[in-house]
Amino acid sequence: MPRDSLAEVPDEALLVLYANGDPEAARLLTTRLLPRVLGYAGRLLADRTEAEDVAQEAMLRLWKQAADWRQGEAKVSTWVYRVVSNLCTDRLRARQRRRSEALDDVPEPADGAASAVAGMIEADRMAALDAALASLPDRQREAVVLRHIEGMSNPEIAEILQIGVEAVESLTARGKRALAAILSGQRAALGYEEAE
């Protein structure tokens, strides 16, 4: 099917087309979902290599699921975000275990090779945010990232995390307060010293 005619087709229908052997459907689904999946994994893991592995694995699971996809049960994007959440949780726990075994508490260096001052400040701010997010409990971190960075609605987050909407509201509120408390001691590192 030509690309133009698929542009308006919902993800669920594209997945059915993919399962029926349409190669264009896979390309379009990848274009739509991969940046979101990678962005979410990247924010949770703060490591490009690991985030790419998780994104590829989540998409692979989607391809494998396509033939047995049950229409109307979940949105494709919600399903993939849920897979990414679970994969990231597994990796973060494994990372925590390795660190506690190695007694290595040195934080990961900031991603990228920013040489300009402005770039370094931006990288530092992102590194501080990543470190603060990493210190949150798993569910709070996922809820905050989905709500405030991925821009999802509370019902969507509830479906991804498989909890109630009220629990999502509570998680995001507590997570945001905890982040503010952690970051308030790092205002200089975040570049807000002039604002005071």
Place this chain on the structure above:
Amino acid sequence: MMDDLDDLFASARRDAMQPSAALRARVLADAAREQPKPALRVVAKPGFWAGLAALFGGGGVLAGVGSAAVAGLVLGFVQPVGFGSVTDLLAADTLAGVEFMPGIDALLAEE
């Protein structure tokens, strides 16, 4: 601090990782490998009976012709009594003795 936090979230949205061409290629390779293939349609080679049925104009016609042939053979071998009297009537007399229109001689004689 909450406003600062919102600024930070906005920066994080702009800073989101973008997929490299290599990652996209890996994902598409997975998709191609895992894509369900359409089931192969198996076309059976027509066998002897199918060919014969086609020659007669279908299986039903072949069955009818076959049944008639078998019935003819059975009747020929068994020769039921009822049929015997009919065949005797036809075969025992000479052709000259059989009157197919017995009343016509009388009509001609009157002329």
